[in-house]
Amino acid sequence: MPEGPSIILMKENLLPFVGNKVTEVSGNAKFEKEPLIGQTLKEIRTFGKQTYLVFDRLAVRIHLLMFGSYSVGEQTKPDKSLRLSLHFATGSLYFYTCSVKLVDFEFLSAIDWEADIMSDIWNPKKAEAKLKAKPETMVCDALMDQDIFSGLGNIIKNEVLFRVGIQPESLLGNIPPKKQKELIAESRNYSFDFLEWKREFVLKKHWLVHTKSTCPKCGQKLIKKQTGLGKRRSFYCEKDQKLY
Known part of the structure; x- marks a missing residue:
């Protein structure tokens, strides 16, 4: 399981997408993905081993668990491992074999x-x-x-x-x-x-x-x-x- 410092490095790799709008969403994470389309990635926050992609009206929590990973630019693992992909005009993000959940701003405000x-x-x-x-x-x-x-x-x-x-x-x-x-x-x-x-x-x-x-x-x-x-x-x- 990646520890906090590794999650900081992940955040740094994702930062170039801040300020861009989502054009397409896919993956087998079990939540409604349509609401993410058209939203702008406002910021990326980390809390320990968790990463929060903060959009206009909600946030996506990424937890890599024991064997999770991600890639930038191209999909590097099969569809069965792909939990979430976010596509922007400037490129794409892919998250594999991890926990992906939608959370609201109230959830974020409750974090210590x-x-x-x-x-x-x-x-x-x-x-x-x-x-x-x-x-x-x-x-x-x-x-x-x-x-x-x-x-x-x-x-x-x-x-x-x-x-x-x-x-x-x-x-x-x-x-x-x-x-x-x-x-x-x-x-x-x-x-x-x-x-x-x-x-x-x-x-x-x-x-x-x-x-x-x-x-x-x-x-x-x-x-x-x-x-x-x-x-x-x-x-x-x-x-x-x-x-x-």
Whole structure:
């Protein structure tokens, strides 16, 4: 599943279509597509792993899920995978194997945009309060909670926990407040590192523990384990990451 930084790159690729009118719509997404014809793409907004194409009177939410993708200019996958295609005088957009839904402006206004780790209005104080309210939650689950860290995924989770020296099964209530602040700050810092490395096609070269077998600090064998309620893969060092 693409994480927040990858969705920012997707937005950048779609931005040239802002200001253009839809001339044709197709795809197998299960909603009435006719209302989109003639509408102007006003802006593109992202929230974590979701992309919102905002038109005159409504918006389209795109969530790539685990295996979704998109293309610009030409259709690159078969019709059975095509959820939505939007055609403009200047070109076309195609979205495959993803969730596509129509939403209204009331839905958009209800989103807590301050929870998006990539956003200019990211609010670390709000994230801190949300963590404090869940003392019995494992930190690995908290980091993957899109209500707290919208856009943060499994790669970022593993790398951030290694950077701050916390084992994934640590309980939030046991982690000192200072360490929690470090965790929050590093979640955002790493997300922007992720974005730059992704732009340069060198992301995997910078992974320290994700999918790795040995600790880059001490050389000890890393633990690979499904952790938390989400049972997502964690890679961590028992020596260099503390269990709280």
